[in-house]
Amino acid sequence: MRVLGALATGIVVTTLVFGLATSPAAAQQLRGTPGAPNAVEFPNSRVLPVPPGRFEGSIAPSARDSTPAWPPTLGAPENAPNVLLILTDDVGYGAPSTFGGIIETPALERVANAGLRYTQFHTTALCSPTRASLITGRNPHSVGFGVISELSTGYPGYNAIIPADTATIAETLRQNGYGTSWFGKNHNVPPWEASPAGPFTRWPQGMGFDYFYGFVGGDTSQWQPGNLFRNTTRIHPFLGQPGWNLSTAMADEAIAYIRNQQEAAPGRPWFINYAPAGTHAPHQPPPEWIERFRGRFDMGWEALRERIFENQRRMGVLPPNAMLTPWPEQLPRWASLSTDERRLFIRQVEVYAAFLAYTDHEIGRVIQAVEDAGQIDNTLIIYISGDNGASSEGQLRGTPNEVAYFNGIETPVARQLELMDAWGSDRTYNHMAAGWAWAFSTPYRWVKQVGSHFGGTRNGMAISWPRRIADRGGIRHQFHHVIDMVPTILDAIGIPEPQMVNGVPQRPIEGVSMAYTFDRANAQAPTRRRTQHFEMFGHRGIYHDGWYANTTPPNPPWDSATQPPADVVNGYAWELYNLVEDPTQSRDLAAQHPERLRDLQQLFLVEATRYGVLPMDNSVLTRLLVQRPGFSAGRTEFTYRGTGIGLTSDSSPPVLNRAYRVTAEIEVPQGGANGMLVTQGGRFGGYGFYLREGRPVWTWNFLDIERVKWEGTAALPPGRHSIVFEWRPDASGPPIGRGGVGTLSVNGQQVAERRMERSIPFYMQWDEPFDVGQDTGTPVDDRDYQVPFAFTGTLRSVQFNLGASTIPQAATRN
Incomplete structure (x- = not known):
């Protein structure tokens, strides 16, 4: 590690840091950052930032008689590699061709063929937790991400707050001379802080990243992302750009960044966290990519699974004794489906496959840019194929609108068939049927959200670094986990784990380095990860020295109606596997080895206590309704003036499941306003409150299934007007999604009243912002207007007054 300081030529100076001296002669032996004439060894680089040393020049009354010297800065080790860390989304182990699938992934194969492919690499079964572990080197519960941020609760392991004593890899590298950037998905900003008001301490800039171009939240439209940011500013580059797609735009941004780094700071290493949206729903590739996969999946999901399994055995990405686990009873057989169901499901998976291939193609462009810059030999590329297993959140029949799934609504096949030609376009927020997710988990059982089985936690990974890894195309079978990435990167660069960052003592990194696997001599070496726990929604498992104990999932994640056991601790059955003899969890040995099972169950509790897993919570509904902190928490009045705002749902007026009144004070000019x-x-x-043809309109869009409107009969004349929409939910009925009566009034006179039989229970479209005076996302009704639909009159104010919630208070507190 080096401290770089610009010292006057010919001046003999000794640099003191913590009282330890380094002579100029020794300093000259070390390479400095380009432009720095000298460098010295820093004796304790475990403290970041470097504590300021004494001024090494001299000061006299006159500058003519004084000697300047710049403060020291910490530079990267000599020949430190660039790091390109790639993480895709919701990709099952058996989906990419690199690990036996039939969806071509040439960029992933390029990395694997230039380096190593890892066959027993694990994630956490869900998005936010994996991503938090990836950038901190700690288990997800250790850094507040035992679950996705939208389901956070007020316990240390689940509060969606990465603490200051677990600094990210970006913060460490940035303070060691690296340029740092993040492109793509960020699912680690606490939802209540994802607003223009910040605070931004847990945005990428506050976590060590110099630059951010991406979206905040779990997913987004590829065509019209409403939650896209450049640093902390919301941007809308798709407006007026037909055919614009986020996957391509993101690659363009990363390529420009690499070029700019090379031209502006040649020799300075960089770290890029590259996290595309693919293949999380919505699956939205360009139409020409969809055409490439026509007819490729006509065989159905069971036959697809068998084909993938044979590919995996032939390629050696499974041990020879691996068994294909059976098709589950909870999912329909392909032969049992109707002709319409098969036709629909094939279309769904063709679009998914196209999205995966397209995502990989854009990643390939970024990798090629590294080569074009002449940096490929000394760039450590880590390509993780998925942050969890394949997603079954499309339910049994798929959905044209993922937002409906998270509100517990299934879309009939007949309705979906009407949208087949638009599948993957901006007219759908689409997801595939759960049977495909199970097939893409081949050879394992289960899918995303299930932390107990490898179908939810095992993902293919490839690492290349031509300067260091000589075993090109090698395969590694050591058992490892996403928390092992940070220590691997630090080990590869030669930077020690920091003990103090920004004045905060650091908790130890919980991962172990995988760099020992880089050498051909260690291809068959025993894994250095002896123990690893897993937990997600009460699904749990524990690995130790080749054995694995795990709970049996009581209900599938595609079934949101079935409730899990009330007793999350004792209400689950357990399974036991010898992974050396049975690498796919196909033969349960719990009955044969009860003592070993008990030992592993006890070990899980030890690990759970140590790493913040407790208290476990298998509920989703309760978590959805938790009151979280933030600027909107507990408020009943909200006032907005002028055009703008762009708030997320957690920062905007919470109108779901309660009475409310919205008052707009406007002025209509001569000639009218819209x-x-x-x-x-x-x-x-979602909802919209607007003037169309001069008439006031309130529209509730119930998940693209039904649109209920309240509309005035006459255009508003010039002058000032007070327009009010009021919603009164029924006095009885279910606490969530309750129907009721809405009224629309102008200047104190009612102009429309209508009943709505049901309301949105949990989520409006989450990637769309709360906007005032315009609509920067997509319309709530395309027949009424197109974005941005800016108000042409004067908007003096919009006020929300919230009434009592229909949800019992006990259900909303945690």
């Missing part, structure tokens, strides 16, 4: 007054959500679920 445009949006206030809106939240969009094409796939």
Whole structure:
């Protein structure tokens, strides 16, 4: 590790840091950052930033008689590699061709063929937790991410707050001379802080990244992302750009960044966290990519699974004794489906496959840019194929609107068939049927959200670094986990784990380095990860020295209606596997080895206590309704003036499951006015309050299934007006999604009243912002207007007054 300081030529100076001296002669033996004439060894680089040393020049009354010297800065080790860390989304182990699938992934194969492919690499079964572990080197519960941020609760392991004593790899590298950047998905900003008001301490810039171009949240439209940011500013580059797609735009941004780093700071290493949206729903590749996969999946999901398994055995990405686990009873057989169901499901998976191939193609462009810059030999590329297993969140029949799934709504096949030609376009927020997710988990059982089985936690990974890894195309079978990435990167670069960052003592990194596997001599070496626990929604498992104990999933993640056991601790059955003899969890040995099972169950509790897993919570509904902190928490009045705002749902007025009144004070000019007054959500679920043809309109878009409107009969004349929409939910009925009566009034006179039989229970379209005076996302009704639909009059104010919630208070507290 080096401290770089610009010292006057010919001046003999000794640099003191913590009282330890380094002579100029020794300093000259070390390579400095380009442009720095000298470098010295720093004796304790475990403290970041470097504590300021004394001024090494001299000061006299006159500058003519003084000697300047710049403060020291910490530079990267000599020949430190660039790091390109790639993480895709919701990709099962058996989906990419690199690990036996039939979806071509040439970029992933390029990395694997230039380096190593890892066959027993594990994630956490869900998005936010994996990503938090990836950038901190700690288990997800250790850094507040035992679950996705939208389901956070007020316990240390689940509060969605990465603490200051677990600094990210970006913060460490940035303070060691690296340029750092993040492109793509960020699912680790606490939802209540994802607003223009910040605070931004847990945004990428606050976590060690110099630059961020991506979206905040679990997913987004590829065509019209409403939650896209450059650093902390919301941007809308798709407006007026037909055919614009986020996957391509993101690659363009990363390529420009690599070029700029090379031109502006040649020799300075960089770290890029590259996290595309693919293949999380919505699956939205360009139409020409979809055409490439026509007819490729006509064989159905069971036959696909058998084909993938044979490919995996032939390629050696499974041990010879691996067995193909059986098809589950909870999913239909392909032969049992109707002709319409098969036709629909084939279309769904063709679009998914196209999205995966397209995502990999854009990643390939970024990798090629590294080579074009002449940096490929000394770039450590880590390509993790999925942050968890394949997703079954499309339910049994798939869905044209993922927002409906998270509100517990299934879309009939007949309705989906009407949208087949638009599948993957901006007219759908689509997801595939659960049977395909199971097939893409081949040879393992289960899928995303299930932390107990490898179908939810095992993902293919490839690492290349031509300067260091000589075993090109090698395969590694050591058992490892996503928490092992940070220590691997630090080990590869030669930077020690920091003990103090920004004045905060650091908790130890919990991962172990995988760099020992880089050498051909260690191809068959025993894994250095002896123990690893897993937990997600009460599904749990524990690995130790080749054995694995895990709970049996009581209900599948595609079934949101079935409730899990009330007793999350004792209400689950357990299984036991010898992974050396049975690497796919196909033969349960719990009955034969009860003592070993008990030992592993006890070990899980030890690990759970140590790493913040407790208290376990298998509920989703309760977590959805938890009151979280933030600027909107507990408020009943909200006032907005002028055009703008762009808030997320957690920062905007919470109108679901309660009474409310919205008042817009406007002024209509001569000739009339049109445009949006206030809106939240969009094409796939939300509301809009606007003037169309001069008439006031309130529209509730119930998940693109039904649109209920309250509309005035006459255009508003010039002058000032007070327009009010009021919603009164029924006095009885279910606590969530309750129907009721809405009224629309102008200047104190009712102009429309209508009943709505049901309301959105949980989520409006989450990637769409809360906008005032315009609509920057998608319309709540395309027949009424197109974005941005800015209000052409004067919007003096919009006020929300919230009434009592229909949800019992006990259910909303945690």
